Amino acid sequence: MSPYPTTPTPGEQPVLVAGGISDSHTWNLVYLQLLLEEHGHRVVNLGPCVPEDLLIAEALAHRPALIVVSSVNGHGYHDGMRTVTRLREHPGLTGVPAVIGGKLGIAGPCGGEEVAALRAAGYDAVFDDSAEGVADFRRMLQALPQRALV
């Protein structure tokens, strides 16, 4: 990992990584950056506690190949709904792929209804904090267009 949150490889669409609006956790974001870089993606890591306006501004500036929202503080469902609702309201960002994952509820993983609600609100995929969730996320990365691995 580069010591800086943005790895400087111009000319490629990066992946935006963001913590939930009220989530201060960092290690999940550091891990995701390394994982994405190993899959050949340039990463812009916005760090923890990312407000909707910042995510929208960064998404418009970078035109990312993918937005990854990660949350582990229990507010992931509510924060994640707010974020994606605002994101999809923006005319320039209706089509950018966006996913969310982590420990999304205060009582543990989200239920099926909440996952469906997150998807209906605009996430292309929802990953829980389990071995299967991580495996699903990796499979999705394999399927994304990426720059050549060297």
Next chain:
Amino acid sequence: MTGVGFGAFVRRAHDAGHLVVQPRMGMSSPHRMRAGLLATRNAAATTVGTITLDSYTRVGDLESAELAVLEDVALNGYPIVSHDRATTLKVLDGIHGPDFPVQVRHGSAAPQDIFRALTAVGLDASEGGPVSYCLPYGRVPLRESVAHWAASCELLAGLRASGAEPHLETFGGCVLGQLCPPSLLVAVSVLEAMFFHRHGIRSISVSYAQQTAPRQDAEAVAALRSLCAHFLPDTDWHVVVYAYMGLFPETEEGAYRLLGKAAELAAASGSERLIVKTVAESRRIPTVAENVTALEHAARIAARTPRAPLEGTGTQLYAEASALVNRVLELDDDLGSALLTAFTRGFLDVPYCLHPDNAGCSRSYIDADGRLGWADIGKMPLKGIADVRPAQAITSAGLLDSLSYVRRSYDRYDPGEARPVTVPAPRGA
């Protein structure tokens, strides 16, 4: 020293030979919050109470916190600014007092509203710090956090005029929770305590979070005590140990063994207070019953552990921490300005911290004995003091491996070790 308040309670308990144990606990429902405080008070241990605030209040998104209160949406903590004063007074009624002080824990880089809300209900103990509740924890610029914390300390210190002894605990001994070499944790904790002191607080606790190697942890607490004895005159200070703040073991045995080690560290090092973690930690926010079980388990282990503190100043860890503190103090007479300059120039540099005000050049590693060391000291003034072992570029798998080192070590069943004290299955809370 006055005999009132949170610090005095902890001092009396220590003098009587007891480690004070405390949960991390906060629920948005006033009824459940009160039940949690009562259960903490009634636990078979010397306890103080905790009101942990929700994340919306922490980041200053009071609109969301208020909306959640109105719509009765459960939050991950107690929204003390958004609940009516009368509601919080009812939560505390007959519970908070000289024999059971309650501390508000929050995580805010701008805690003025929180401090006003807690003083309005008769509370006077909280925690955090200008560095530790800024850099690893969000997006507020460090300069703003320093100004907010100066104002907040002074707000709280104002209570001293009426005979109270407000208390603040540094969160600096935790920072990102994992993979920060202890010398930097100790240095940040000491610097934050000095910051509180310079802004009028005279009852202070300094934190240290359990890391990867018990011997190194003991050296760290000893170094912390030596530095506080030197740098905190006319202050009633004590040390609070946090049970491991990183990825917690997934097995019940592993979780209790790790908590037990934290209790041994706290008691043996002569620390006065311990904040526990529970068996539920690896999965979700714990229930009240799980917290009570953890408090009682820690208290039992502490009671059977003799105090045997190490000498503080002879270690490399002390030399590193002392060099960091002294270099920062040389930068400016104003400690807030000194901290800003220190981070700008990379004299303090938290490994892996993504905040724009952190230099981000330092890196750490776990050595073969489990001790945390420096793979890169960046621009920190540790040349010739720290042993630096350059590491290969870290991979996601390598990071996960380091982050789960403690979980893995404690989850592995070791037949050579006695099983932990048997505990009843937690009831729903």
